Amino acid sequence: xxxxxxxxxxxxxxxxxxxxxxxxxxxxxxxxxxxxxxxxxxxxxxxxxxxxxxxxxxxxxxxxxxxxxxxxxxxxxxxxxxxxxxxxxxxxxxxxxxxxxxxxxxxxxxxxxxxxxxxxxxxxxxxxxxxxxxxxxxxxxxxxxxxxxxxxxxxxxxxxxxxxxxxxxxxxxxxxxxxxxxxxxxxxxxxxxxxxxxxxxxxxxxxxxxxxxxxxxxxxxxxxxxxxxxxxxxxxxxxxxxxxxxxxxxxxxxxxxxxxxxxxxxxxxxxxxxxxxxxxxxxxxxxxxxxxxxxxxxxxxxxxxxxxxxxxxxxxxxxxxxxxxxxxxxxxxxxxxxxxxxxxxxxxxxxxxxxxxxxxxxxxxxxxxxxxxxxxxxxxxxxxxxxxxxxxxxxxxxxxxxxxxxxxxxxxxxxxxxxxxxxxxxxxxxxxxxxxxxxxxxxxxxxxxxxxxxx
Numbered sequence: 430x431x432x433x434x435x436x437x438x439x440x441x442x443x444x445x446x447x448x449x450x451x452x453x454x455x456x457x458x459x460x461x462x463x464x465x466x467x468x469x470x471x472x473x474x475x476x477x478x479x480x481x482x483x484x485x486x487x488x489x490x491x492x493x494x495x496x497x498x499x500x501x502x503x504x505x506x507x508x509x510x511x512x513x514x515x516x517x518x519x520x521x522x523x524x525x526x527x528x529x530x531x532x533x534x535x536x537x538x539x540x541x542x543x544x545x546x547x548x549x550x551x552x553x554x555x556x557x558x559x560x561x562x563x564x565x566x567x568x569x570x571x572x573x574x575x576x577x578x579x580x581x582x583x584x585x586x587x588x589x590x591x592x593x594x595x596x597x598x599x600x601x602x603x604x605x606x607x608x609x610x611x612x613x614x615x616x617x618x619x620x621x622x623x624x625x626x627x628x629x630x631x632x633x634x635x636x637x638x639x640x641x642x643x644x645x646x647x648x649x650x651x652x653x654x655x656x657x658x659x660x661x662x663x664x665x666x667x668x669x670x671x672x673x674x675x676x677x678x679x680x681x682x683x684x685x686x687x688x689x690x691x692x693x694x695x696x697x698x699x700x701x702x703x704x705x706x707x708x709x710x711x712x713x714x715x716x717x718x719x720x721x722x723x724x725x726x727x728x729x730x731x732x733x734x735x736x737x738x739x740x741x742x743x744x745x746x747x748x749x750x751x752x753x754x755x756x757x758x759x760x761x762x763x764x765x766x767x768x769x770x771x772x773x774x775x776x777x778x779x780x781x782x783x784x785x786x787x788x789x790x791x792x793x794x795x796x797x798x799x800x801x802x803x804x805x806x807x808x809x810x811x812x813x814x815x816x817x818x819x820x821x822x823x824x825x826x827x828x829x830x831x832x833x834x835x836x837x838x839x840x841x842x843x844x845x846x847x848x849x850x851x852x853x854x855x856x857x858x859x860x861x862x863x864x865x866x867x868x869x870x871x872x873x874x875x876x877x878x879x880x881x882x883x884x
Contacts, residue, residue, distance in 0.1 A: 437473060443485045446522060447476040459519060460511050463737040466812070467508030467842075471498065474517040477540075480596055480628040483518050487600040487626070490516040490873065498876040499622050501540050502566020504735060506743045507842035509622070510569075512876045518626055520568070528553055528634070534591065539628040541567045546632070547726040555634035556725045558586045561673070561692075563726075564734040568627055573838035574619050574791045576799060578642075578694040578728055581668040581779030583635045587618035587791050588784050592631030595624070598869040606631070616864040619791030619853075621837055623861070623880040624868045641695040641702040642728040643720035649687040651713035652676055653753075653760045658712040659691070659774065660751045662705075663797075668779035669696040670705045676763040677771035684717050687767055693720060694728055740809070742816045743839045744823040745801030746830040747777070747793040758825050759800075766818045769811065770804040790861055792853040796831035801839050837878045849878045859884070 441448045449456040450473055459474045472495055475486040490497050500510035500519040511517055520540030526549040527536040535550055535557065544563035550556050558579040560570045570577075575586020583589065592606035595613070603625070605613050616624055647655045659674050666672070673692040679685050691709060695702035699722065723731070751774075763772050777796050786794065793799070802822035804815040827833070834851030835844070850858045858880070865872070865882045872882055 437489070440473070440475070440485060440489045444475055444477070444482045446478040446482045447474075449474040449476065460517070461737060462503045462505060462508050462511055463735055463739070464506055464508055464741040465738050466740050466742065467511065469508065469511045469513045471511060471513070471515050471517040474519055476519045476522055477628075478522050480594060480602055483520070483596040483626045483628055484600045484602070486516055486518045487596060487598065487873075491600065496875055497626075497873050499568075499626050499874065501568035502542050502564065503737075504565050505569060506741050506839060507844075507878070509842070509876045515876065520626075520628065523628065526550075528555070530555065533634040535632045535634055537567050537630040537632055539568055539626070539630070543567060543570070543729060544726075547729045550634050551637065551724060551726050553634075554636055554638070556637035557589050557632045557634050558583050559729060560586075561729070562732050562735050563730050567630055568622070570838060571630055571632070572617055572619070572621050572627065574793075574836065576775050576777075576781075576836070578671050579635070579696070580777075580781040581666075581671050582696055584780040584784050585789075585791060586632075587789050588781070589633040590614070590618055590630060591633050593617055593627050594629035596626040596628055598625065598871065598873040612864060613868065615788070616790050616861055618789035619837075620861050620864070620880065621877045623865055623874055623877055625874065637725040638696070639698060640723045640725055640728050641697065641699055641720065642693060642723040642731055644718060645691040645693065645706075645709060645715050645720065646684045646717040647689040647691070647713050648716055649689065649764060652689040652763075653756050654712050655689045655691070655709070656751070656756045656760070656774065657753060658708050660756075662708045663776045663778060666776075666778065667705055669701070670694070671776065671778060672706070672709070673776070674774045675771050676760065678768045687764060688716075692731065740806050740812065740815065742804040742819045742841055743801055744819045744841060745799060745835045745839060746823060746826040747796035747832065747834065747836065748798045748800055748826060748829045749796060749831040750829055751798055751800070752829070755825065755829055759822065762818075762822050762825060766814070769806055769815050769818050770802060772822060773801045773803055775799040775801075790853060790857055792857045793831060793834070793836070799836050800826055801836065840878055844878060846879075846881075849880070852878070
């Protein structure tokens with residue numbers, strides 16, 4: 430086929446996977462992301478079955494002066510996995526996971542989701558820090574940091590990235606680990622999809638045993654007290670406990686309306702978790718709870734899956750503190766716009782804070798919390814309201830921001846370069862620019878929270 434003077438016949442012949450263009454059956458479905466605010470039309474979508482297909486896509490893009498977007502799970506809030514007029518390298522058919530239980534390593538194909546990893550590793554009694562939604566793509570989460578239920582005992586996802594197979598902007602394959610291309614491994618640990626197409630992730634695995642997990646729900650009038658108890662608890666919490674409160678709206682089930690929901694995970698016994706969360710139970714009546722023994726895959730599936738088709742605008746900050754006055758303002762902001770979204774509080778906790786500061790590009794270990802306004806709605810008529818609500822929450826957070834930056838995995842498409850720099854800090858950002866200049870000087874991989882190849 431010829432599109433805008435470009436023939437894809439050679440690409441179709443060389444690639445084992447599907448090659449889709451506008452008008453092809455399956456094209457519209459392949460360009461969907463879970464954020465319905467995003468509606469973009471790529472020039473070509475290459476649904477790769479191997480690294481060889483990704484190489485062919487890169488060669489085609491370079492031959493026709495087209496940029497490249499990389500799609501894993503398709504859950505980018507900013508819609509970076511699909512771009513107008515670009516070649517999309519869609520890795521979603523590449524979901525194999527090979528577990529080496531002796532080395533405690535999982536070799537994960539570039540399009541795998543966390544539910545693929547969790548099930549394969551758990552068969553050997555192993556696991557690795559992953560996303561809190563099972564259908565999140567491994568690639569996006571790992572390359573942006575990776576806050577999850579195991580961060581207290583095993584660090585962030587990026588801390589457990591020990592190797593990778595990367596297709597470069599030159600259409601070559603690099604094997605990356607601590608000895609081969611160690612600088613690039615550092616950049617992949619939090620620097621996003623700026624440096625190439627990661628077609629395999631090598632993730633360190635950890636023994637996983639008994640977990641306690643679930644929810645505690647509090648009435649909205651007790652939300653501020655509950656958040657203060659959370660703040661004080663996490664300052665001295667054991668590594669085994671990760672608590673993530675969310676101010677949200679429940680529309681069905683045993684709890685409806687505005688609610689403070691504590692999402693809890695404890696790596697240990699019921700007696701141990703009860704001792705750890707005593708301060709949460711003491712602060713206010715629990716109006717409903719779902720807390721009990723879970724396997725790690727069950728814990729990972731606690732939040733079910735993220736449906737496609739909703740409209741999203743997310744914005745937040747890593748915070749150095751969570752003072753009473755800010756808690757009160759955030760609760761008021763949440764209660765003033767019910768049903769438009771949620772406020773999520775994630776601690777930076779335990780082993781996630783103890784990793785050597787120079788081991789990863791991720792730059793927010795000095796923060797105490799990541800607080801994010803998750804604007805989520807269905808009605809297009811609410812677009813302006815939802816975006817304004819999330820921005821308003823971020824404005825409340827900004828005076829208490831650790832660096833002025835947010836979590837790159839949650840940042841929207843409209844984040845300016847200043848916020849991207851702030852997410853890493855000056856020294857890390859300079860190192861990432863140098864890596865970009867080395868591995869992608871033409872900024873072929875630009876659909877991300879972009880690290881430019883020049884300062």
